[in-house]
Structure formats: structure tokens, C-alpha cells
């Protein structure tokens with residue numbers, strides 16, 4: 448079905464350019480991804496051998512490849528062709544054959560009857576109205592009782608402490624990761640990280656029950672179950 452003329456183009460780039468070869472080549476080192484941590488997360492989310500899942504905004508495919516070693520079928524979905532190429536190369540190097548790649552975004556991916564959807568550090572690419580649309584689409588792609596896991600930058604500080612929370616985060620990122628102050632500042636200025644309470648409300652309105660919310664500074668994680 449064709450989208451209406453007011454539909455958001457979720458392939459356009461905001462903030463960091465994930466089509467840039469240098470950005471992709473240095474991504475894992477800067478991000479500090481850890482396959483063991485992803486595996487532990489997937490075990491905690493209850494991923495088992497007979498399940499099908501999708502990772503949206505999969506980036507270089509670290510989590511998607513861990514998942515493919517644990518379950519029946521994985522859809523690795525991203526808007527960036529360069530990121531998907533890196534994810535595909537990782538899957539090939541690991542000899543994984545149960546992983547499919549889709550160049551699409553939250554508002555355009557195709558999937559159904561999934562047991563689990565994960566999305567890490569990607570939902571902030573959409574403005575809030577479109578986050579809600581995306582969550583509704585993810586709800587539709589899950590089986591009843593299926594799980595959604597979201598990790599992202601989201602703010603939990605009260606408004607009068609937000610500026611300090613942002614400054615603290617930018618300072619921490621620049622000191623402890625491969626991201627510069629300018630890259631961190633552009634995330635806040637140009638991308639769409641929102642409030643944790645807004646994500647919680649959208650999840651509830653889209654037909655999810657939140658079973659866990661962990662907030663560690665500006666990093667929020669939600670695990671939610673599609674209501675039956």
C-alpha cells in the first residue's frame with residue numbers, strides 16, 4: 448500500500464552521517480559495542496532457538512549476528528546501505544545464513560509474526576509524532592505476547608535540570624568514548640532524543656505493557672510486551 452503524501456521520509460539523514468565510510472569503519476570502536484553484552488541482553492529478553500526477531504537500526508550488525516546464532520531467523524534492518532554492508536560482512540564472516548537484510552527504516556520496514564524486536568540507539572532519529580507511528584508499526588509486526596526492547600538516549604531529568612544533564616552527558620561522552628564534544632552536541636541539537644515518560648506513554652497508547660524501564664543517566668531501556 449502506498450503511503451500518503453504527508454508520510455515522513457525516514458531514509459533521510461539526521462545528525463551523524465551513517466552512509467559515510469569513515470563513520471561506519473570506526474563505528475564499533477567509538478561505540479564500544481560488546482557481543483557478550485548483547486548475548487546476555489538477548490538471553491534476558493528470552494530469545495530462544497525457535498524464535499524470529501528483528502533488530503531495527505541494526506548498524507554494523509553486532510546484536511543481529513549474536514541473535515542469529517541463538518534463534519531461527521533474524522531481520523537486520525537499517526536505512527544506511529553502508530551500515531548494512533558492514534552487517535552483512537560480519538554475518539558472512541561468522542557463517543550465519545539465517546539473517547536477512549532490509550534497507551528500510553522504522554516507518555517502512557516489512558515484517559510480521561515476530562517474537563522479538565530490538566532497537567538500540569536508533570529511535571531518536573525520528574521526531575516524536577513519528578516515534579509513535581513507528582511503535583504502532585512495531586506493535587503490528589509482533590505476535591501477541593511478543594517483546595519489544597528499546598535502548599536509546601532519553602531524558603529523565605526534570606526540565607530545570609535538563610541543561611546540566613546534557614552538559615554532564617556531553618562531557619562524559621567526550622572523555623570516555625570515541626565521540627567528540629561536537630558530535631555529542633549535534634545529537635542534542637539536531638536529533639530527536641525525547642523524554643523517557645514520552646516513550647512510556649507512547650508504548651502504552653500503542654498497545655504495549657511495559658515490563659521493565661531502566662534509566663542510567665540519559666540512557667533509557669524499555670522492555671515491553673504486545674498485549675494479547
Ligand SMILES: C[S@@+](CC[C@H](N)C(=O)[O-])C[C@H]1O[C@@H](n2cnc3c(N)ncnc32)[C@H](O)[C@@H]1O
Pocket residue numbers: 457458465478480503504505506507524525526527530551552553554566567568569572573
Ligand atoms: C547510533 S547507530 C546504532 C546502531 C546499533 N543499533 C548499535 O546500537 O550499535 C543508529 C543506526 O540507526 C540507523 N537509522 C537512522 N535512521 C533510521 C530510521 N529512520 N530507521 C531505522 N534505522 C535508522 C542508522 O543508519 C544507524 O545505523
